[in-house]
Amino acid sequence: MEIKKILVPVDGSDASKxxxxxxxDVAKVYGAKLVVTCIADVSEAAYPIMGVTLDKxxxxxxxxxxxxxxxxxxxxIPSELDYEEIVETGIPGAGITEIVEQQGIDMVVIGNSGKGAVSSFVMGSVSQYVIHHVKCPVLVVK
Structure with missing residues (x-):
């Protein structure tokens, strides 16, 4: 198996760090490009609860x-690594799956749980979603 592109979703939590x-480390071993993404979960804000919504x-x-x-x-990130970043808003699990497909990702490295600096990015359910929806290997880090 050849690993050329590794995706790591981050949210600021300890698990994502x-x-x-x-x-x-994995990108160094394989000489792979590192794609770092942060998908800010706005799904809760997109559905009004008690009349509260998030404006532009x-x-x-x-x-x-x-x-x-x-x-x-x-x-x-060490200077010798090829690096790309992707910032999105949306539903994290679906967004990660879409990035994997669009970018030709060979491996996902994801934290097992967390709720970090970016609103409502809950890795526990996200990592489960990713494991079941992407076709490439997924490394879940505790």
Missing amino acids: RAFKMAI NGFINIKAKAERLLAALKEE
């Missing part, structure tokens, strides 16, 4: 948090 470090500025703020998280993580 461990997955990020593991993904760097709220969506922009959520995406800005994701961009800041990726900017901070970029500093930790």
Whole structure:
């Protein structure tokens, strides 16, 4: 099996930070490109509960948090690694699956649980979704 592109979804949680470090190590071993993504989950905000919804500025703020998280993580990536970042808003599991298909990802490295700096990105259910919906290997990091 050839691994050329590794996707690591991050949310700022401890589990996603461990997955990020593991993904760097795996990318070094295989000489693979590292694709880091943060998909800010806006699904809760998109469905009004008790009359509360997220306006356009709220969506922009959520995406800005994701961009800041990726900017901070970029500093930790060794210069010899090929690197790409993807910031999205949406439903994380479905978004990760879509990125895997569109980008030709060969492996996903994901944290097993967490709720980090980016609103409502719950890796436990996300990692389960990813395991069942992508066709490439998935490494779940505790």
